[in-house]
Amino acid sequence: MFALVVRFDCRDEAAAAEFDELTARAVAQITANEPGTLLYATHHVEGEPLARVFYEVYRDRVAFQAHEDAPHVREFHARKNPLLVGEPRVEFLTPAATKGDFS
Template identity: 80%
Template sequence: MFALVVRFECRDEAAAASFDELTAVVVQQITEREPGTLIYATAAVEGEPLARVFYEVYRDRDAFQAHEQAGHVRDFHARKDPLLSGTRVEFLAPGAAKGLDQGRI
């Protein structure tokens, strides 16, 4: 299993709205086209209207690489980048969990 958390800071409220629209589209595409992406959860941050957080879990590093190279993801990155004032990526070493079938991964 391979996992990460990404925090995005949008430039302003209009950028945040556009970011959310792009996110809705790419999450649907990820759901339909990426069997190796096990969890792709997005969230707004309470009390921080310009912040968004993604929690991503992949079957393995190869599934993550396939995700990063997919056309729909590359398009998402190109279209979202101008909307952002900052990004922070944290790669995780998953431990005990509820909701992940550890024997299957």
């Protein structure tokens, strides 16, 4: 299993709305086309209306790389950048005690 958390900070409310639309389209494609993506959860941050956090779990690093190479993910990355302030914060995780079936 391979997991990560990514935080994005949007420029303003209009950028956040566009980011959310891009995210919804990407998640639909991830759901339909990525069997190695076990969990792809997107969140709004309570009290920070311009912040978004993604929690992603992949079968392994190969599945993560397949995700990164997918056309819908490449398009998401290209289109999201103008909507953000600064660089996304990415934290790669080493799973420990877990509840849930990620097989």
